[in-house]
Amino acid sequence: MKLTLKEFSKSSARLPVIMHSIDMAGYQATVIKDGHAHLLVAKNGKPLRHQSLMHMREALKSMPVASLVLQHQSACDEMINQPQRV
Secondary structure (H helix, E strand, O other): OEEEHHHHHOOOOOEEEEEEEEOOOEEEEEEEEOOEEEEEEOOOOOEOEEOOHHHHHHHOOOOOEEEEEEEEOOHHHHHOOOOOOO
16 A cells, blocks of 8 residues: 555644665665554555655654654675565
8 A cells, every 4th residue: 555745734633654774775664554554655656765864854854753663674684595584
């Protein structure tokens, strides 16, 4: 599911946001709404993505964010046959 920045900004409730660390220097955000994860997308429909944590936080500064959590997944675990961390 997707949620645009405009839709998120109009939310009457403050919502939790998970920032996902992807690649070596990229971040995307997921908003938890009604118990479901919604990928935060820009006006053009593409995922909101920034190259630094600071830029992502700046983009979310005026949004109704209840909490902000950074989540990192490593491909290295999968390569050495370790289970995916939750």
